[in-house]
Amino acid sequence: MLQAKVTIVGLGLMGGSLALALRLAQRVAQRPFPTHITVVDTNPATRRAALRLADVVTADFAEGVAEAELIILATPVRTVVSLLKELAAVRPDGCMVLDLGSTKQDICAVMAALPAHFAALGGHPMCGKETAGFSSATPDLYRDKTFVLCRNRRTTARIEALVLELLTIVGANPLFLPAAVHDEMVAAISHLPYLVAGSLLRTAAALDDERLWTVSASGFRDTSRVSGTDPQMMLDILLTNKTAVLQQLQRYQEEITAVTQLLAADDEENLAAWLAETQAEYVAYREKSDERWVMSDE
Numbered sequence: 001m002l003q004a005k006v007t008i009v010g011l012g013l014m015g016g017s018l019a020l021a022l023r024l025a026q027r028v029a030q031r032p033f034p035t036h037i038t039v040v041d042t043n044p045a046t047r048r049a050a051l052r053l054a055d056v057v058t059a060d061f062a063e064g065v066a067e068a069e070l071i072i073l074a075t076p077v078r079t080v081v082s083l084l085k086e087l088a089a090v091r092p093d094g095c096m097v098l099d100l101g102s103t104k105q106d107i108c109a110v111m112a113a114l115p116a117h118f119a120a121l122g123g124h125p126m127c128g129k130e131t132a133g134f135s136s137a138t139p140d141l142y143r144d145k146t147f148v149l150c151r152n153r154r155t156t157a158r159i160e161a162l163v164l165e166l167l168t169i170v171g172a173n174p175l176f177l178p179a180a181v182h183d184e185m186v187a188a189i190s191h192l193p194y195l196v197a198g199s200l201l202r203t204a205a206a207l208d209d210e211r212l213w214t215v216s217a218s219g220f221r222d223t224s225r226v227s228g229t230d231p232q233m234m235l236d237i238l239l240t241n242k243t244a245v246l247q248q249l250q251r252y253q254e255e256i257t258a259v260t261q262l263l264a265a266d267d268e269e270n271l272a273a274w275l276a277e278t279q280a281e282y283v284a285y286r287e288k289s290d291e292r293w294v295m296s297d298e
Contacts, residue, residue: 006034007068015074016137040064104179112153122150130228143171187244
């Protein structure tokens with residue numbers, strides 16, 4: 001059983017849910033890991049709320065990471081990058097670092113550039129909510145969810161073992177991916193859907209008719225749901241994964257153009273084929289998705 005002092009930097013939805021899950025495991029399952037939890041957050045209200053679950057709470061990054069064996073950076077991506085660049089100065093003796101950022105190439109590149117006495121592993125839990133902040137955090141957020149891990153030049157066997165134990169405690173399922181592959185995938189299944197949902201909502205709102213929302217049903221709510229995601233967080237994600245998002249937007253525009261042309265030409269045969277192929281792709285996705293959930297319950 002590995003043990004370590006852990007510092008979580010950023011107690012929003014992700015960092016807060018992780019802290020709650022770790023503390024709950026200590027109290028209910030009597031797990032000895034982590035031995036000590038420090039929280040670093042710049043929001044005074046969040047720090048006050050964190051007093052009930054952390055051993056130490058501070059707004060000072062250098063103070064918060066001074067004795068940590070594992071630092072978990074749970075801030076927006078560009079803030080993660082900035083904090084990683086400070087680590088060599090505030091922790092000259094080195095430590096282990098995990099992040100929870102939504103895009104991975106920029107982060108893993110900075111991790112790889114850390115001095116040799118650091119160990120680092122990129123991470124991205126594939127879960128979340130439209131609402132942000134510690135008030136939305138729950139101890140079961142990670143349970144049965146995929147948690148992507150991205151190795152880099154500073155990844156060691158020890159940090160992998162520690163992080164895998166952490167994921168076992170919170171109930172997440174690890175999946176190792178190269179950072180570039182991760183960013184391409186999330187551009188297609190997360191970042192593009194956000195932009196599509198936002199465009200759908202803006203298109204409907206342009207009708208400027210209050211009766212529209214009465215007419216709308218679950219299909220519209222489900223399709224537009226992610227457009228309610230925190231815009232500042234999404235701005236950070238889109239700018240740090242711009243190349244992959246632009247590639248997926250281009251592919252999406254090609255699909256929209258193709259179906260637009262079929263409809264404009266009254267090409268019933270090929271439009272029917274497009275719809276049938278789309279349905280078949282969705283059924284295949286659902287079968288694979290359902291299989292994953294069944295496996296996670298076994």
